[in-house]
Amino acid sequence: MKFLPVVYVVSLALVGLANPLQAQGLGGPSSVQADLAPGDGLTDPQFRSDFPQSIAPGWFAWKDGLAEQGFRFNLDYLTLLQSSSSDMGEGEGASGIFRFYGNWQATELGSLTFKLEHRHAYTDVAPQFLGLDGGALSITGTAFNDNGTMLTNLFWTQRAAAGNWTLQAGQIDVTDFLDLYGAVSPYTAFQNLAFNTNPTINTPNPGLGIAGGLQLGSNFYAVGSIADANADPTSPDLDVFSDGDLFKSVEIGYTSDFDRIYFDNIHLTVWQADAADDGSRAEDYGAAFSAAWFIDNTWLPFFRAGVSKGTAALYKRSVSAGIGYYGRNTDGAGLGLNWAKADGIDGDQLTAEAFYRFSISPGLQITPSVQFISNPLINTSEDEIVLFGLRTRIVF
Template sequence: MRRIALHALSLNRQIVLTGAIFALFVPSTLHAQSKIESLAGPGSITATLESDVQDQDSVLDVDLLQSWSAWKASIKDRTGLDFGLDYIALGYVASDSPGENTAATGVFRVFGEWVLTGRGTENTGSLLFSGGNRHRLDTVPVKDFAGELGYAGIIGPTYSDQRWRLTHLYWRQLFAEGRGAVYLGLLDTTDYTDAYALASPWQGFANLAFQTGSGTIGGLPDAALGVAAGYFLNDNFYVGGGIVDANADAADPFSISLFDEGETFKSFEFGWTTGSAARFFNNYHLTFWHIDERNAAGTSEGYGVAFSISHVVNEHWLPFLRGGWSEGGDALYEASISAGIGYSRDISSSLFGLGVNWSRPSEDTFGVKLDDQITVEVFQRWQLTEGIELTPSMQYILNPALNREDDSIALFGLRFRAAL
């Protein structure tokens, strides 16, 4: 129990979910953008800004933000600066637990994109930034809840008690008429590593088993000094990847050890899609990664591969099959497979998601061979009004590997998001 709690804390600065390859699955809709931007995932700054300004088919049919949105749009038109802020709260109640049976976290974020060169062209240069405050709303923050349950995993990796932090601060340069992009600065590796349509922790699945790498990629630092690049080789095939500081700390982002320690996280992805506008819908890719041994963190060298398959069916359904394998590197799982489906009625309505994961906990990470686990997550996201979302959910964990008391645990969750 203590081991998993300490492990979750050690990952606090490593795994955070969400800009980068340009077409996206906005988690309220099966919606594709029309241009290429060769790196960004669905939880990225660019994707979030674009989804938040779309007209929403809300349950209450109320728009309280019309004047605010018009004011922001006028600033963007005059200066090239687009920005937003939001507050997200996520809480869970467990049916059984050897420790605490409730957890809750609140997250305040400010994020933006400032186009400074090439406005009106495909080859823009932009400064992107995001930061905020992550704080517990209960005795236990959601990210540490696995330690209370005896679950070898992370319930919600971005919902910590880290307090003030910086996630992104980097320059993005598009080139080749927008077919390629280079990022340089403080990056979040989950923006461009093994991204898919339902990966946003703020609006999609919450459990790491259904996010980047299905739990088999170690490290995943954010606010990490480095460089990343992506390029569409033609209309269907793309490549992308990056190299960043493996010891980045989002709570102290300018204490950079990269040049002293030389310990890095690297990734490379090769994929196929039916077209750039369907990048996160109809997508098949392989992601290879490697992380150096980290002396200060006490973690081993690691490497592995992840895969992802997703394809839209009948315009509304998005089935997916994802998984990975790892060796060392502080990854949670040495093997993991996730399958599920997303459903959206139309381009501006609610989103339903269902996923099932099988995982084999890493003996290198946990220090002992553990039994396999099964995790199920289901959620229903509703747009109550423009800018306000409510997402009830449930997670079911069969055979939590570090829990000797309970054969299974059910978690009942509720997520609230208000965006401006």
């Protein structure tokens, strides 16, 4: 096999891997486990440069020494610049994210994962909201907002010795493992929410919760979660135990092999979110389907659809299809098309996104992208909106 994808980090520890550092529980392309793997976890990666390792060899040697003792961490900084053709709103958005994240393999079967972030905008409107600002019912820069300091991960993972189940408890982000496929991460793949976690799912912010995965035979698996529906990662607390407003999800999936769980994957997710006690959010529930299959370890065609009650999620109905590409030097690319219908708004909105991720080195990625939104649902004066973007990521 030419490439072994990052799937070992999302194997949910359902299949006991020989190296305990590679079996740290639930996680997908946007999780700490994936972000700790250089080159998106591809074996024998070939890069154009060794920057920034070349300018701070002592720092990286020290990190490697800690990793050998079971403690792995990264510091990284991401930026996203976007420009919109819309005649409404600001027209430009820029944002940055500083992250400190890692994992401590405390015992053979248990580990502690953490992630602390600071998200900040350089413009009046952050990229996450630039589409909305221009009249499209669309999150065009997922995660690139102005939320400030956030504790997005601080949880314990416990695995079975046989590798057939895993549990996580603590400050979790359900989007790290919910409704996954290979191009779900807004840090390395698509930027529009239409191609990230299904936009019909009313996912909560990172907060207190518990999640688990279970192997069902040789090809089937189940993943479930219960999390705080009112979570605020900028001010984490234990209020979930007093107010009882919860988000619940169950997913049943099929994979060709647990080493390829989110590249060869077909699954159905059902979820429900309680109404907020203060009346700010009605109860919501729905279901999502996803099918993606890695062909020749290069091409990743995908089809994803979802439906919800529609009172709180971005869309009431959504269908996405497209293809991902994994090339030499661990470059990545994607082309996606989405049809969406919103609750209480007449008309359909069509979205397309294309990106190409240049992996300059294990610690430097540059990703230009373009998004095309037809029939923007909250800007009836325009037929379409085009957004150009440039994302960078540097890892220390």
